Amino acid sequence: xxxxxxxxxxxxxxxxxxxxxxxxxxxxxxxxxxxxxxxxxxxxxxxxxxxxxxxxxxxxxxxxxxxxxxxxxxxxxxxxxxxxxxxxxxxxxxxxxxxxxxxxxxxxxxxxxxxxxxxxxxxxxxxxxxxxxxxxxxxxxxxxxxxxxxxxxxxxxxxxxxxxxxxxxxxxxxxxxxxxxxxxxxxxxxxxxxxxxxxxxxxxxxxxxxxxxxxxxxxxxxxxxxxxxxxxxxxxxxxxxxxxxxxxxxxxxxx
Amino acid sequence: xxxxxxxxxxxxxxxxxxxxxxxxxxxxxxxxxxxxxxxxxxxxxxxxxxxxxxxxxxxxxxxxxxxxxxxxxxxxxxxxxxxxxxxxxxxxxxxxxxxxxxxxxxxxxxxxxxxxxxxxxxxxxxxxxxxxxxxxxxxxxxxxxxxxxxxxxxxxxxxxxxxxxxxxxxxxxxxxxxxxxxxxxxxxxxxxxxxxxxxxxxxxxxxxxxxxxxxxxxxxxxxxxxxxxxxxxxxxxxxxxxxxxxxxxxxxxxxxxxxxxxxxxxxxxxxxxxxxxxxxxxxxxxxxxxxxxxxxxxxxxxxxxxxxxxxxxxxxxxxxxxxxxxxxxxxxxxxxxxxxxxxxxxxxxxxxxxxxxxxxxxxxxxxxxxxxxxxxxxxxxxxxxxxxxxxxxxxxxxxxxxxxxxxxxxxxxxxxxxxxxxxxxxxxxxxxxxxxxxxxxxxxxxxxxxxxxxxxxxxxxxxxxxxxxxxxxxxxxxxxxxxxxxxxxxxxxxxxxxxxxxxxxxxxxxxxxxxxxxxxxxxxxxxxxxxxxxxxxxxxxxxxxxxxxxxxxxxxxxxxxxxxxxxxxxxxxxxxxxxxxxxxxxxxxxxxxxxxxxxxxxxxxxxxxxxxxxxxxxxxxxxxxxxxxxxxxxxxxxxx
Numbered sequence: 001x002x003x004x005x006x007x008x009x010x011x012x013x014x015x016x017x018x019x020x021x022x023x024x025x026x027x028x029x030x031x032x033x034x035x036x037x038x039x040x041x042x043x044x045x046x047x048x049x050x051x052x053x054x055x056x057x058x059x060x061x062x063x064x065x066x067x068x069x070x071x072x073x074x075x076x077x078x079x080x081x082x083x084x085x086x087x088x089x090x091x092x093x094x095x096x097x098x099x100x101x102x103x104x105x106x107x108x109x110x111x112x113x114x115x116x117x118x119x120x121x122x123x124x125x126x127x128x129x130x131x132x133x134x135x136x137x138x139x140x141x142x143x144x145x146x147x148x149x150x151x152x153x154x155x156x157x158x159x160x161x162x163x164x165x166x167x168x169x170x171x172x173x174x175x176x177x178x179x180x181x182x183x184x185x186x187x188x189x190x191x192x193x194x195x196x197x198x199x200x201x202x203x204x205x206x207x208x209x210x211x212x213x214x215x216x217x218x219x220x221x222x223x224x225x226x227x228x229x230x231x232x233x234x235x236x237x238x239x240x241x242x243x244x245x246x247x248x249x250x251x252x253x254x255x
Numbered sequence: 256x257x258x259x260x261x262x263x264x265x266x267x268x269x270x271x272x273x274x275x276x277x278x279x280x281x282x283x284x285x286x287x288x289x290x291x292x293x294x295x296x297x298x299x300x301x302x303x304x305x306x307x308x309x310x311x312x313x314x315x316x317x318x319x320x321x322x323x324x325x326x327x328x329x330x331x332x333x334x335x336x337x338x339x340x341x342x343x344x345x346x347x348x349x350x351x352x353x354x355x356x357x358x359x360x361x362x363x364x365x366x367x368x369x370x371x372x373x374x375x376x377x378x379x380x381x382x383x384x385x386x387x388x389x390x391x392x393x394x395x396x397x398x399x400x401x402x403x404x405x406x407x408x409x410x411x412x413x414x415x416x417x418x419x420x421x422x423x424x425x426x427x428x429x430x431x432x433x434x435x436x437x438x439x440x441x442x443x444x445x446x447x448x449x450x451x452x453x454x455x456x457x458x459x460x461x462x463x464x465x466x467x468x469x470x471x472x473x474x475x476x477x478x479x480x481x482x483x484x485x486x487x488x489x490x491x492x493x494x495x496x497x498x499x500x501x502x503x504x505x506x507x508x509x510x511x512x513x514x515x516x517x518x519x520x521x522x523x524x525x526x527x528x529x530x531x532x533x534x535x536x537x538x539x540x541x542x543x544x545x546x547x548x549x550x551x552x553x554x555x556x557x558x559x560x561x562x563x564x565x566x567x568x569x570x571x572x573x574x575x576x577x578x579x580x581x582x583x584x585x586x587x588x589x590x591x592x593x594x595x596x597x598x599x600x601x602x603x604x605x606x607x608x609x610x611x612x613x614x615x616x617x618x619x620x621x622x623x624x625x626x627x628x629x630x631x632x633x634x635x636x637x638x639x640x641x642x643x644x645x646x647x648x649x650x651x652x653x654x655x656x657x658x659x660x661x662x663x664x665x666x667x668x669x670x671x672x673x674x675x676x677x678x679x680x681x682x683x684x685x686x687x688x689x690x691x692x693x694x695x696x697x698x699x700x701x702x703x704x705x706x707x708x709x710x711x712x713x714x715x716x717x718x719x720x721x722x723x724x725x726x727x728x729x730x731x732x733x734x735x736x737x738x739x740x741x742x743x744x745x746x747x748x749x750x751x752x753x754x755x756x757x758x759x760x761x762x763x764x765x766x767x768x769x770x771x772x773x774x775x776x777x778x779x780x781x782x783x784x785x786x787x788x789x790x791x792x793x794x795x796x797x798x799x800x801x802x803x804x805x806x807x808x809x810x811x812x813x814x815x816x817x818x819x820x821x822x823x824x825x826x827x828x829x830x831x832x833x834x835x836x837x838x839x840x841x842x843x844x845x846x847x848x849x850x851x852x853x854x855x856x857x858x859x860x861x862x863x864x865x866x867x868x869x870x871x872x873x874x875x876x877x878x879x880x881x882x883x884x885x886x887x888x889x890x891x892x893x894x895x
Contacts, residue, residue, distance in 0.1 A: 019806070020806060020807070036531075036532055036534065038531040038532055039531075039532070039534050039535075040536075042536070043534050043535065043536050046534065046536055046757070047534055049755075050755055050757065050758070053755050053799055053801055053810070054753075056801075058801050058802050059801060059809075059810060061807055061809055063324065064498060065323060065328055065330070065497040065498055065499050066328075066330060066332065066333045066497040066498075067497070067498060067536065067537040067539075068333055068495075068537075068539050068540075068638070069638070070332050070333050070419065070421075070422055071323075071328040071329075071330070071332050071333065071497060072325075072327070072328060073323060073324070073328050086641075088637075089641060093638070093641050093642070095641070095642070095644075097644060118468060118807055119806070119807040122807065124324070125324055125325065126324065126325070126445065128325065129325050129326070129327075129433065129436075129443070129445075132327075132429070132430065132433040133433040133434070133436045133437035134437055135437075136430055136433060137388070137430035137431060137433060137434040138387065138388050138389045138430070139434060140384070140387040140388055140431075141312045142305070142308065142309040142312060142384060142431070142707045142708070142711065143380070143384075143707075143708075144387075145380070145383040145384045145386065145387035146383065146387070147383055148342070148382040148383045148385075148386040148392075148400055149342075149344060149399050149400055151386075152397065152398025152399060153394055153398050154394075154396075154398055155394045155395065155396050155398070158391050158392070158393070158394040159391075161389075161391040162391040162393075162416060162417060162423075165390075165391050165416075165423060165426065166419065166422075168422075169325065169327055169328075192389065192391065193389050196389050196391065198386070198387055198388070198389045199389055
C-alpha cells in the first residue's frame with residue numbers, strides 16, 4: 001500500500017501543451033518520480049498534475065471519465081500509439097507496469113482535422129455525434145415496439161451485431177489512420193443495424209446519410225491499411241467496413 | 256416531524272390499477288400545443304436520454320445538457336450485468352407481482368409500494384423498446400432472448416448484452432436522442448455544468464450552466480426542468496462511479512428548496528477489485544454475475560498467509576454458502592458486502608492488505624470447462640488481469656466491497672416531481688424505488704422506466720395544470736443566478752491556497768468510508784459531522800484552484816464539485832445518525848440481531864427522511880413521509 005517502495009520508477013514525460021485552439025502548442029518536458037507500477041496511466045497524470053499545481057504550473061488538461069475502458073472519453077497518443085502500446089486497452093486501463101524506470105513517454109492529443117484541439121490533450125469529437133444524428137439509429141418511437149421475442153434473431157447474428165456494437169466512440173481509429181478516416185467508427189454502427197432485422201427498413205438511407213455526413217465533417221478516406229483495427233481498444237474488425245461498403249453500393253444501386 | 260409538504264400523490268385504488276387510473280386521470284396537452292412547452296433535461300444517461308428522446312417525440316421543445324463531450328459517455332454506460340424485467344420468458348414463475356415483491360423486500364421495506372409496482376409493470380415494455388432500437392441482447396440458439404439470474408432473485412429475469420448491458424442500453428437511448436437531435440427536435444448542449452436552478456414564483460423555470468469550453472455562463476428558460484444527473488457515490492472519493500459523477504446539479508436544487516430523501520442509503524457493492532495504493536483514483540467493479548459461478552471464501556484460520564492453492568478445501572470457509580444456505584453466493588449486495596467486511600475484521604482477509612476475500616472459479620472450470628466460463632465471463636476476466644496482473648483462470652480473484660450506487664436522492668412524488676413545482680428528478684438522482692438497498696440489474700430498469708414510460712405521462716399533468724406564464728432569460732432571476740455563479744467561482748480562484756481540490760476530496764472520502772460506510776455508530780457519525788465541518792472550513796480557506804474563470808479549466812469544476820460533496824457528506828452523516836435502526840445498506844452497530852443481521856425498527860422508522868436546506872452551516876430540517884405497506888407484509892428480510 002506504500003507508494004514509496006523500491007519498485008517505484010522515475011518517468012520522463014514530453015507532453016503537448018496548447019492553451020486553446022486559437023494558440024500554438026508545443027511539447028513540454030516533465031520528470032515524475034515515485035511512479036508505482038500498479039498505478040494506471042491516468043493516475044500517473046493525476047500525480048503529475050498535483051506536482052505541477054504545487055509548482056504553480058497549470059495542470060495538463062486531458063479527457064477521462066469512467067476509467068474502466070467503456071465510456072470512450074479518454075484518448076491520448078502515447079509514444080505514437082493511440083491508447084498506448086497494449087492491444088485492446090484504453091489509456092485509462094493501461095498501467096505503469098508496462099514501463100520501466102527511466103523511460104521517456106511522449107504524450108500527444110488525437111491528431112485529425114475533424115478533431116480540433118480544445119486544450120492540451122483534449123480534442124473536440126462532436127463530429128462523431130453529428131454522424132450519429134444523421135442516421136445511426138432505428139426510427140422507433142417510444143411505446144410502438146412489438147414484443148421483444150416477436151422476431152427471432154439467430155445467436156450468431158446477434159453475436160456479430162454485438163461485436164460491432166461494442167464501439168466506444170473514442171476516436172482511436174481516426175487518430176491511428178494516416179488519412180484521419182472515420183470508416184471503422186461509422187461501419188461499426190452501420191454494420192450492427194444492418195445485421196439486425198430491426199435495422200432493415202432504413203438500411204439504405206442510413207448508410208447514405210452517415211457516409212455523407214462523415215465526408216462533410218472532414219474525415220479522410222479509407223485506404224485499407226487496417227491501422228484502425230489495430231488501435232481499436234474493443235477489437236472492432238475491418239470486416240464491418242466491408243459490410244458497410246457493400247451496403248453503400250447496394251444503396252446507390254437502389255437509387 | 257411529519258410534514259404537510261411531503262404529499263406522495265399516490266393514487267387511490269388497488270395497486271395493480273393505480274398507474275392505469277392515474278394515466279387516465281392526468282391532464283392532457285393537445286398534440287399541437289406541446290411544441291409551445293420547453294423542457295430542460297440535465298444529464299444524458301439512461302434516464303435523461305430516454306426522457307429527452309421520448310418527450311421530443313411527443314412534440315415538446317427539449318434542450319438536453321451533459322457534462323461530457325458527448326451524451327453517449329454518461330456513466331450508465333459502465334453498468335455490466337443486466338436489466339431486470341418481468342417477462343417470464345423462462346417459465347420459472349416470474350410475474351409483475353414477484354418483481355414487485357422482490358424489489359420491496361430487497362429494499363428492506365423502505366421504498367414506496369406504488370412506485371415499485373409501477374416499475375415492475377413497465378419493465379416489460381423497456382425490453383421491447385430496446386430490442387426495437389437494435390440493442391443486441393444475448394440470445395439462445397433458437398433466436399429468442401436469453402436470461403440469467405442475479406443477486407437476490409430466485410428467477411431468471413435479467414436480460415444482458417455480454418458484460419456491457421449498460422453500454423448497449425445507453426447507446427440505444429443515445430441513438431433515440433440523436434435521432435431527435437438530427438430532426439431538430441432536441442437541442443444538445445454537451446460540456447455544460449449546471450450551477451444554478453432558476454425559480455420564478457416558486458416554480459422551476461430554468462437553469463444557469465457553465466460552458467466548460469469557454470467558461471461563460473449561459474441561461475436557459477423553460478416550462479419545466481428535469482434532473483437526471485445520477486448518484487452521489489463519489490462523495491466517498493473512491494467508488495465505482497466515473498470521475499465526473501457529482502452531486503452538484505442536485506445540490507443546487509436542494510439549496511433552492513428541493514428536499515433530499517434518505518441521503519444515508521448507499522450501496523456498497525461486494526465484488527470490486529481491491530484498492531492498490533494511495534494514488535488510486537477509482538475502483539473497478541467486477542460484475543455481480545460472477546457470483547453465479549464463482550464461490551466466495553476466506554481461510555478458516557486467522558492470519559493464514561498460505562497461497563490459495565495450498566489451502567485445502569476443509570480449511571476454507573465458504574461463508575456465504577454457510578450463513579445463507581438458500582441464496583448462498585447470490586445473497587443481496589448489502590449482506591454480501593457486510594459479511595466480507597466481517598471476515599476481514601476477524602483477520603481472515605486475504606492479499607497483502609488483508610482487505611480482500613477470494614472469488615474462486617476453480618469448481619466452475621472443473622464442472623463446465625474453461626471455454627464455458629470464458630464464454631460467460633471472458634471480458635471480465637481480461638479486465639481483472641489487466642488491472643491486477645493476475646490470471647483468474649489459475650488463481651482466485653481477490654475482491655472487496657466498494658461504493659457503487661446511492662439509493663438516496665432528491666425526494667419525488669409519484670409523478671417524479673420534487674418539492675419544487677416543475678422540477679422533476681429521474682433515475683439514480685431521485686430516491687424513490689430502491690428503498691434501503693437496490694437489487695442487481697434494477698438500476699438500468701429504473702432509469703429507463705422513468706425516462707421512457709413515466710415522465711412522458713406525468714410531466715404533461717404538471718404542464719397542463721400549472722400557469723402557462725412564459726419566462727424569458729432576461730428575467731431578473733437569471734441575472735441573480737448568473738451573478739451568484741460568478742461570485743462563487745471568483746471566490747475559489749482567489750483563495751490561492753496550498754492544497755488541491757482532489758486532496759480535499761480524498762480526505763473527505765476517508766471520513767465517509769470510515770464512519771458513514773458499511774457500518775455506522777452514533778459516536779462515529781458525530782465525529783464525522785464535526786470532522787467534515789472542519790475540513791469544509793479548511794477547504795474554503797486553503798484550496799488551490801489554478802487557472803482562470805475563462806476557458807477550459809477542469810480544476811475549477813473539480814473545486815465546485817468537491818465543495819458540494821463537503822456539504823452533502825455532512826447531511827448523509829446526519830441522516831445516518833437520526834435513523835436509529837439498521838436497514839439494507841444502512842447498518843448501525845447499535846441495531847443488530849443476535850447473529851449480526853440488520854435490525855429494523857418499523858414502529859419508529861418506517862418512513863422516508865427528507866431533508867430541507869436551512870443554510871450551509873445550519874442543521875437542515877428533517878421531514879418524514881410515512882411508508883404504508885398494504886400489499887407486502889412487513890417482515891424480517893431473510894436470505895437464509
